[in-house]
Amino acid sequence: MTTVKDAVFAVLRHHGMTTIFCNPGSTEVPLLTGLPDDLRFVLALHEGSVVGMATGWAIGRESPALVILHTTAGLGNAVGAIATARENRVPLVILVGQQDRRHLALEPFLAGRLGGLAGDYPVRVDQPVRAQDVPGAVARAFHEAGTSRGPALVVVPMDDWRAPFDGEVMAAPKRLLRPANVADADLAPLVELLTGARAPAIVAGAGVRDGWDALVALAERMGCPVYQESFGGRAGFPQDHPQYGQVLPADRERLRERLEPHDVVLVVGAPVFRQYPYAPGPLVPPGTVVALVTDDPAVAHRSPADLAYLASPAAVCARLTALLPPADRGGAGPRAREEEPAAGQPMRPAREEEPADGQPMRPAREEEPVDGQPMRPARVLRELARRLPRDAVLIEETPSSRPDLHRFVPARTSLGFLSAAMGGLGFAVPAAVGLRMALPGRPVVAVVGDGSALYGLHALWSAAHYRVGALFLVLANGRYAVMDRLADKQGGKAPWPPFTEVDMGGLARSLGCPSLRVDSYDALTAALDDVMPTLATRESPLLLDVAVGVDPDFQP
Structure with a gap:
């Protein structure tokens, strides 16, 4: 039966x-x-x-x-x-x-x-x-x-x-196809808009997914800068590309300033526009036209766009590239092309630029070690970037260090930056385990704050038991740094204490996951030099418990 x-x-x-x-x-x-x-x-x-x-x-x-x-x-x-x-x-x-x-x-x-x-x-x-x-x-x-x-x-x-299931009818198709073709006639209004644009820009989001290459081709055809959506769960465009324009700010005033030079903004695979602190006023400067391409009905229906397409971003980008004339913008882009390092080679020095998510501008500087001072998260991330393989999957959950991660660790593939778009903690550690299980030959690194890691630490047991060779780099400052700074901005004393007693390495070892305490730059570079060449082939997880201080320049 x-x-x-x-x-x-x-x-x-x-x-x-x-x-x-x-x-x-x-x-x-x-x-x-x-x-x-x-x-x-x-x-x-x-x-x-x-x-x-x-x-x-x-x-x-x-x-x-x-x-x-x-x-x-x-x-x-x-x-x-x-x-x-x-x-x-x-x-x-x-x-x-x-x-x-x-x-x-x-x-x-x-x-x-x-x-x-x-x-x-x-x-x-x-x-x-x-x-x-x-x-x-x-x-x-x-x-x-x-x-x-x-x-x-x-x-x-x-x-x-x-229960028996003999001769029953199953109320579902065995195979479901989702054709993604887009008719050229339907794209005519968008082609007309982009062809007539004086200074267009593209905003790429997590919804680009399999349209990564098609969007790159479109951006190069248009010769315009490409910004990453704020708070996106996945990179939508290569962040080492000469036309990459950084992550959009997360408040309306800075967003308007960033988009001021552009008369047409094409948003691909992202909402229009995701922000965190409320501020009054419009999202874009007066006269700026916004067009949207998304396959998410909810995003299409709620976005205040002038023109919206509910369609496959990959298909739309591919047809637009064929239909648009090549732009003559003098190589317009945020910066000149730099020589691309080979896989596994050190990244270029960090640029001087505005960091992501509305953070204040500060120069990319060499942060020399100071005896007796805790390590700076920016320096830790720079050392990681210098050794990170090109095809690495990087999962981020370190809110107080995210701007530095965007500055120093560019996503060079679609999986080069992943994050919890919801904003709740507990995503990075288990997601890294699942990703490495799905992609056993690909390097997987989770960059996590200690406060974030505590929400998903159980997954380290699964990583150890199933021999999942992911690297967990925990930036441990023993506190909720974002919350502390938010309390400071309100002018009041926060009632929550630090949790400096927590031993991240000890917790990892209790779950069967090897760990290493890192409390100096020499120890950091030695650990990274040792583990990075093994990332694609290792069968044992490793947690690096990296002691860092709170960046005095950080503002949430």
């Missing part, structure tokens, strides 16, 4: 979801016991890490990842990570265990009120009416996750897995 469990396994195989990220509970035991050999089970010690690792896996594989959560407690623990996956537009299929269907009316122990627990962050929540509807619901969740690029949930009572 074919069971619902058998039918769901067939769906998982058909769609390539044969790796299961999970922290199991009793309502999932009927599904998980006796797994076939071709289904791989990956354990994480907390549901936030479960979803975070699956998020990294899905980014690396460019395909939905499978998550299993345990009723109310499991889904509740994972909501923050689910929100991050939604904001980062990462497809996940999440099965949530539920108590036995036959006595749910009595609300037995471990029965969950699960339909709305994750709020509006899932792209779909399905609670099948019959056990026999579960396989079709899982298949539909796969399609919904891929189409809407977010987490899709299916709630499954524990007794459903043993």
